[in-house]
Amino acid sequence: MFALADCNNFFASCERVFRPDLEGKPVIVLSNNDGCAVARSNEAKALGIKMGDPYFKIRELAERGGVTVFSSNYALYGDMSHRVQEVLREWAPAVEQYSIDESFLDLRGMLTDDFDSWAKALSARCRRMTGIPVSVGVAPTKTLAKVASKLCKQYPKLRGGCYLHRPEDIEKVLRRFPITDIWGIGRRSVRKLEGMGVRTAWDYARLPASTVRSSFALPGWRTWKELQGEPCIEFEDMVEPRQSICVSRSFAKEIKDPSELCTQTATFALSAVHKLRSQDSLALEMLVFAMTNRFHADEPQAFSSRMVVFPDGTDDHRAIVVAAAEATRALFQPRYAYKKAGVLITRLAPREGFSRSLFEDPGLKEREGRLSRVLDELESAYGPGTVRFGVQGEGRVRMASERQSPHYTTRWSDIPKVRIG
Amino acid sequence: MIPNPFPESLEAELLGSIKAGFPSPAENVRERLDLSRLLVRHSASTFFFQIDGTSMVDADMDEGDIIIVDKSIDPYNGCKAVCFIDGEYTVKRVEITPSGAVLLPCNSTNGHYKPIPVGPENDFLIWGVVTYVIKKA
Numbered sequence: 239m240f241a242l243a244d245c246n247n248f249f250a251s252c253e254r255v256f257r258p259d260l261e262g263k264p265v266i267v268l269s270n271n272d273g274c275a276v277a278r279s280n281e282a283k284a285l286g287i288k289m290g291d292p293y294f295k296i297r298e299l300a301e302r303g304g305v306t307v308f309s310s311n312y313a314l315y316g317d318m319s320h321r322v323q324e325v326l327r328e329w330a331p332a333v334e335q336y337s338i339d340e341s342f343l344d345l346r347g348m349l350t351d352d353f354d355s356w357a358k359a360l361s362a363r364c365r366r367m368t369g370i371p372v373s374v375g376v377a378p379t380k381t382l383a384k385v386a387s388k389l390c391k392q393y394p395k396l397r398g399g400c401y402l403h404r405p406e407d408i409e410k411v412l413r414r415f416p417i418t419d420i421w422g423i424g425r426r427s428v429r430k431l432e433g434m435g436v437r438t439a440w441d442y443a444r445l446p447a448s449t450v451r452s453s454f455a456l457p458g459w460r461t462w463k464e465l466q467g468e469p470c471i472e473f474e475d476m477v478e479p480r481q482s483i484c485v486s487r488s489f490a491k492e493i494k495d496p497s498e499l500c501t502q503t504a505t506f507a508l509s510a511v512h513k514l515r516s517q518d519s520l521a522l523e524m525l526v527f528a529m530t531n532r533f534h535a536d537e538p539q540a541f542s543s544r545m546v547v548f549p550d551g552t553d554d555h556r557a558i559v560v561a562a563a564e565a566t567r568a569l570f571q572p573r574y575a576y577k578k579a580g581v582l583i584t585r586l587a588p589r590e591g592f593s594r595s596l597f598e599d600p601g602l603k604e605r606e607g608r609l610s611r612v613l614d615e616l617e618s619a620y621g622p623g624t625v626r627f628g629v630q631g632e633g634r635v636r637m638a639s640e641r642q643s644p645h646y647t648t649r650w651s652d653i654p655k656v657r658i659g
Numbered sequence: 660m661i662p663n664p665f666p667e668s669l670e671a672e673l674l675g676s677i678k679a680g681f682p683s684p685a686e687n688v689r690e691r692l693d694l695s696r697l698l699v700r701h702s703a704s705t706f707f708f709q710i711d712g713t714s715m716v717d718a719d720m721d722e723g724d725i726i727i728v729d730k731s732i733d734p735y736n737g738c739k740a741v742c743f744i745d746g747e748y749t750v751k752r753v754e755i756t757p758s759g760a761v762l763l764p765c766n767s768t769n770g771h772y773k774p775i776p777v778g779p780e781n782d783f784l785i786w787g788v789v790t791y792v793i794k795k796a
Contacts, residue, residue, distance in 0.1 A: 258743040258784050324703035367704035367731050647706060655711035656741055656748040658720050658765055 239353055239376055239403075240469065241343040242383040243326055243360070245319075246371040246391060248339035249277035252318045253308050255369035256646050256654055264305040268293055271488045272309055272641070292533060309639035313648040321368045329360050334474050342380055344473045354401035361390075361398025377402045380471045381464035384421045385411060385439070405467070412440035412465065422461045422471075427454065439465060480517060485510045486580020492531060496570040499528060499579060500563045504630045506581040507562035511555050514583060515614060520551030521558060523585035526565035531577035542569040551587050555610050559627050698791050704731035706787065708741055710750070720750065720765060724794040728787035739765060739789040744775075745782050750789065751775075760785075 245251060249267040254260045264281035268274065274292045275282075285303040287296050293307075300307055319338045326333050330343035350356050357374040364372040375386025376399075386402040389411065393400075402408060417423055417431055420439050430453065436442050443465040450462045463470050485506040493499050503526055514521055527543035544565035552558060562581055644652035699705045710724045720726065728741050736755045741748060742762060751762035754774075760783075762775040777783050 258786065259746045259782075321703040367701065369730065650707075653707045653709050653725070654748065656708045656726070656750050657712045658710050658750050 239345040239348075239378060240380050240383045240473070241330065241345055241353075241357065241360075241374055241376045242336075242380065242387045243322070243341050243343060243364070244373045244375075244384075244387045244391075245322060245339040246373055247277055247279050248319075248370070249308075249310065249315055250279040250282070251370050252315050253306075253311075253643055254279070255318070256643065257306075260306055264300075264303055265308070266300065266305055267308045267310055268641070269310060271490050272639070273488055276310065294533075307641050309642040311639075311642050311645065313645045314643065317647045318368060318370060322364055322370055322372065325364050325367050326360075329363070332473065342383070342473065345376065353403075354399060357399025357401055358397045359399070365398070372398060374399045375402065376400070377408075378467045379464040379469045380473070381421050381461055382408065382467065385415060388415075388419070403467075408467065409440060412443055413438055415439040417442050420461060420465070422457055424457075427458065480513070480519075481586065483510050483513045483583040483586070484580060485513075486527075486578060486582070488578040489576070492575035492577050493579075494572075494575050496567055499570055499576055500566045501630050503528075503562045503566040503579050503581055504559050504627055506579070507559045508555065508627065508630070510581050510583055511553065511558050514558075514586070515553050515610070518589045519586040520553050520589050521548055521583045521585070522551050522587055523547050523583070524558065524561065524565075525582040525584050526562050526569065526580075527582070528566070528569060528576045528579040530574050538574055540571060540574045542571055542574075544569045545584075551589075553589060553610065554607070555613050556627070559630075698727055698793075700790070701729060701731045704787075705729050705790075708748075708750075720792055721794060724792055726750065726789050727791040727793070729790050730787040732788040732790070734785045734788055741786040741789065743782075743784040743786050744777070748786070753785065 250265040253265060253267065260279075262281065263279070264285055264287075265279040266275045266282045266287060267277040269276045272293055274290050275287055275296065276289070278287050278289065282300075282303075282305055285299060285305065287299065287305070299305075315338060323333065323335060323341065326341055326343060330345060331347055332344040334342040334344070336342055345353070353376040357376050361372050361374045364370060373387040373390035375383045375388070375390060377383040377386045382402055386400040389400045389402070390396045390398055402411060415438055417436055417439050418425075418428055420442070423431075423442075431437075431442070434445070434449075434453070436445065442462065445462070447462075450459055454462075460470050487502070487506070489502070493502070507524075507526075510521075510524075524546045525543055526546065527541065529541045530537065530539045532539065546561045546565050548557070548561075566579075644654070646652055646654055695702075706728045708726050708728055710720045710722055710726065712722060726741070732738075734740055734753055734755070736753070738753055739750060740753050742751050742753070743749075744762070749762075750765055752765055754761040754763055760777045762777060764774075
């Protein structure tokens with residue numbers, strides 16, 4: 239059996255742990271720079287606020303509906319996610335963290351077979367320990383476990399846990415489950431599915447095997463088998479190195495000055511180097527990009543980018559930061575107001591065993607390597623952002639986060655205050 | 660012959676090469692006492708709060724003290740807990756009676772604070788049980 243533990247409205251729930259007065263009230267959390275809604279409490283959903291709605295479009299609705307609005311506080315969400323993980327690891331033989339708020343659990347080898355009580359107890363335990371409501375779905379496959387956890391959210395009387403395994407129950411549930419809500423069914427397949435008359439997950443599961451194999455690629459075939467109850471999506475408790483690294487942000491205020499844009503992209507590059515080094519990879523290609531605000535249709539629009547190639551591969555702070563700044567100067571066009579920029583390392587290679595070209599200067603590589611290791615040590619001792627490159631300028635990355643809650647669990651000066659009496 | 664002032668192993672370390680000679684009997688002892696291990700039983704459910712407001716005579720918590728709160732502990736009769744009542748956080752001693760909870764002030768001598776019985780009209784939550792108080796000496 240597999241389980242999916244999914245934190246309900248995760249970011250909004252994290253905020254509520256420290257603000258019990260918001261229980262039962264509408265809450266939303268906005269993305270970086272207060273761009274759009276990325277988490278909504280059930281009450282906010284009921285008001286008609288959709289995932290990804292730009293804040294300026296829903297501001298009035300939010301004010302009228304008495305919605306409490308938060309800027310995102312990733313330090314808090316990251317810590318609360320770790321806490322939930324800790325509880326899950328105590329309860330399951332193996333845990334695969336799928337995202338910040340979802341984990342698959344591999345229950346093979348567990349002695350219990352009363353997975354319904356187990357799921358409800360695990361949900362209660364997570365709530366008790368961390369304050370976060372978690373939906374635990376248990377089923378013979380990962381795809382069906384996801385379906386089961388969605389049922390928990392729809393039906394509060396399941397008390398956070400659902401064991402979906404009897405064939406007649408699976409049929410009953412899938413008959414009412416839209417195929418587009420099934421894990422692994424991409425938006426691109428929707429039209430094809432409609433053409434075949436497939437609307438529910440059950441319609442899809444009833445397609446003949448030969449039809450599925452000839453009409454869909456391997457992921458579609460796997461999903462079909464998983465819906466039959468045959469596990470075929472691997473359980474991955476080993477973290478695979480990332481195939482690409484992206485660091486991008488939108489700015490509180492549009493940027494029209496090339497040096498200012500450089501300070502931003504240099505900072506993104508430094509953070510990308512950090513991720514690169516932590517997984518022992520080398521960068522081979524990097525895309526630096528900047529774009530205008532697509533919501534301001536009356537202003538000139540541009541998506542500008544430059545590709546940088548590192549033929550020998552590099553994980554050197556200086557080389558990557560300088561290249562990002564140079565690329566930014568090259569892509570910058572004066573008449574545009576840039577709203578968002580980023581650094582995307584598109585091609586990576588493992589550092590171990592990467593063959594070096596014949597023409598490089600080994601002495602230079604050695605010196606660069608030493609500087610970078612010193613930077614790593616400074617960062618791990620004193621925190622990210624300790625050392626800055628000249629090109630990053632003085633200022634910090636400008637982020638709008640006026641409505642951010644305190645870093646309750648990660649900063650001593652921010653721990654909640656309590657009156658004594 | 661003048662004996663070498665450096666034992667072989669130390670010299671080897673100074674030269675940055677492979678260690679040789681007798682291993683130090685303390686080699687594997689690297690651990691110091693770690694306060695977290697003493698004060699935090701369940702790291703997933705342990706949170707820190709800070710006492711706010713004026714200090715009171717004989718109260719065992721003063722302004723600025725840090726309290727350690729464990730959400731995993733069942734509230735028991737007489738426990739000190741961070742409570743959330745009618746929109747505010749407060750630390751109280753919780754008396755559990757057959758008819759419900761009564762909140763007693765943590766301060767024993769100051770008669771200014773009266774016990775508060777919790778009724779259905781209160782918006783009430785025991786947020787977590789206080790396990791330790793950290794105060795500056």
